Structures are given as structure tokens and as C-alpha cells.
Amino acid sequence: MNIEEEIISTMGREIQKEIDFEVLAGMLKELGWTRVVLSPMTKEDSDAIDKWVIEYVNGPHETLGLVWMFQDSADAINFTLRWR
Numbered sequence: 001m002n003i004e005e006e007i008i009s010t011m012g013r014e015i016q017k018e019i020d021f022e023v024l025a026g027m028l029k030e031l032g033w034t035r036v037v038l039s040p041m042t043k044e045d046s047d048a049i050d051k052w053v054i055e056y057v058n059g060p061h062e063t064l065g066l067v068w069m070f071q072d073s074a075d076a077i078n079f080t081l082r083w084r
Helices: 003-030 043-056 073-083
Strands: 034-037 061-064 067-070
Touching: 003 061, 003 067, 034 073, 043 073, 067 073
Parallel strands: none
Antiparallel strands: 034 067, 061 067
């Protein structure tokens, strides 16, 4: 596989991952989950968020990039108050 094919393959996988997440997020929203979209941030902020979520989020959640989905509205509210 040459470099162009490798780039196309990698980009295709990334696009598919984003599409899959958007479909999942839409289904979760229909089930009553809450969507929170963050503003762009640094890698350090992202790492801090990941650590905070492990410690403080109690219910199921999903994320891709800056989009977070929470089953428990209290988790979504606390997350939003802390990180938005």
C-alpha cells in the first residue's frame, strides 16, 4: 500500500467512526440521553476531563472528540457546569 492509499484508508476509517458515533448519539438522544458539546481545547484539558469523568460520572456515557452523551441528566449537568 502506498502513502496515498494509506491516507485514504485512514481518512475513510475516521469518517466512518464519526458517522457511526452520530448515529449512536441520535439513538441515545431518542432514548432520553443528554448531549453536551465542548469547545475546542488543549490535550491537557482533554486529559483532565477524562480523569474527571472517571472520578465523578456515575452513569453510562459515550464520547467522540468534543461530543459527550450522558444517560443520567445529573451527570450531564455536573459535566456542563465543570467543563463548559
